[in-house]
Amino acid sequence: MSFRYESLDELAADGIEVQLDPNQAVLLERSELVDVRRVDDGTYQLLPNGRVGAVRFDNLQIEVTPKQKLGVAHLIFLLGYAKNPGFRPETVTAATYGDLWPAMAESLIASVEQALTMGLLQGYRTEQEALLTVRGRIAFADQLRRRPGYFLPIEMRYDEFSPDIAENQILLAAIYLMLGVPRLQPETRRRLLHLAARFAGVTRLLPGTPAPAWQPSRLNDRYQSALGLAEILLRHSSTRVSAAGAEMSAFVVVMWEVFEDFVTVALKEALAGYPGYLESQLAAYLTGDGDWTRGGGNSHGDVFMRVDVVHRDEAGNPDVVFDAKYKLASSTGTNANADHYQMLAYCTALQVPVAWLIYAGGGKDIRRSIKNAGVDVVAAPINLRQSPHEVLARVRQIALTAVNEPAVSV
Structure with a gap:
């Protein structure tokens, strides 16, 4: 049976129709990569639902690609940095492998081989x-x-x-996870098996078992890049077998969560050591009593809000609001009404003069003044297709501009 490859963009509102057997349809639905709707016998409509990734069966791969066609390296960088700001995807071989699963497998092999150049850590x-x-x-x-x-x-x-320590258990679990992926190239599978054999004496974690905790140190420094990639695979990948024996491997991420987590961590890193401090997921109310400009959670009411990131000055007063939007409320970004309503509500409740609406996209900053409100909203794009260094430099530029410059309306 020939191998089929089906791909759809995460913004493809109409989705695609594909031929699936009932067992594949059940497994695909459980993966939550797409919404699965039956059209007729053997035909299903697949609709994007905010997630990206790939599901692979023995004879079929279904992939949902991020907007702007982000490569594997870009996606891995966002995932890794949000958990560990020191993470860089140097070992992700996306330039060679456009397909997600081969890229993941080859990247894991390269990173683990590099980690083991001086032998197994004990x-x-x-x-x-x-x-x-x-x-x-x-x-x-x-x-x-x-x-x-x-x-x-x-x-x-x-x-x-x-050698039976957390670091080795995590790497071995990731290797066996990749060995469960259908239709890997024989040479790739052989290299994975060879690596697994090098972890003699290491306990193999059962599928679904949480990865054990480990602490970065001078001793495991050579392992850290491989561990970052392995933990991403274990956190977002799964393998399933249906009652009829159909096998499936899935790598699924929720893009808005990935982007929000990345922006939050990157802003905190950019402003580390700068006067004041950042507070994420601030609970606030649009109605009710209390003064949020003085710090402390003494506000109450009946219209609850949770603000992505707020910068407080040295006295604890909120002075800038940041909100991460993977995509704006409108596709063009020029009439993002709902997002601006939301920013106005945040600024009004917190008595903050400016909000930065950070989204994934290209172009220049657009600053708008809200009539009769004394509030500016700045739509600031981040081009995620750039290198990690350039993406982080862009976040730093946004962060420093926001806390240094007064609001200027245009």
Whole structure:
């Protein structure tokens, strides 16, 4: 059976029609990548729902691409930076592989091979077991609870120097996740199996098990790039098998959440050390009593709002509002009415003179003055197709302009 590839843009309102068997339709619906609507026997309409990514079956791949056709490297950068501002996608091979799954697999291979150039990382982990001799520390509470009145065996707790540590468990879990992807190239699968064999003595995490916690340090510095990519794969990927045995691998992200998380972290990094501080997801009310300009949560009312990011000055007074919009309320960005209504509400409730509406797109900043309100709204685009350095420089430009310049109406 020949392999089929179906793609739709995340803004394609009419979606596409594809041929699916009932098991594939069920698995695709469970992935939540698209809304699945049955047209007739074997034909389904797929509609975008704010998510992007790819679902792969044995003979079919369905992909929802981000607006502006963001590549794999751009998407991985946004996901990684939002969790770790030190993350850079140097090992993502998107220039070579346009298809998401081969790019993911080859990128993981490259990053793990680089991490293992000096061998498998080892560390101390705490073990506990019943022994006939003393080793480490006696776990008295466990001894009394499990073996009251008995001297042997002894419940011992000791530190073991072992490769079975969180960092290796995460990398191994990501490798096995990629091995579950249908129709990878034989050479790619062979390299993944070879890497898995190098993690001898490392516990394989069961599918769906949360990744164990680890802390960046000088000792695991060579692992950190690979760990960033592995955690992205584990967080956003899944494999499923239907009752009839159909296999599916899915990588799905919600783009507005990705963009909002990225902008929030990037703004905080850009203004770190600058006078004042940023507060994200500020709870406020459009109606009611209380003075939010003095800091402190003493506002109350019945029209609740949650503001993406607010910058407070050194006295705790809000002075700038930021709001991340992956896409504006209008497709052109020139008549984004609903977004401007929202910014006006934020500024009115917080007594802030200017709001920055940060969205994914091209072009220049557009500053508008709201009539009879003393409020300016600035629509500021970020071109996500640029390099990570350029994207972060753009966020920094927006952040510093916002906190340094007074509102100027045009």
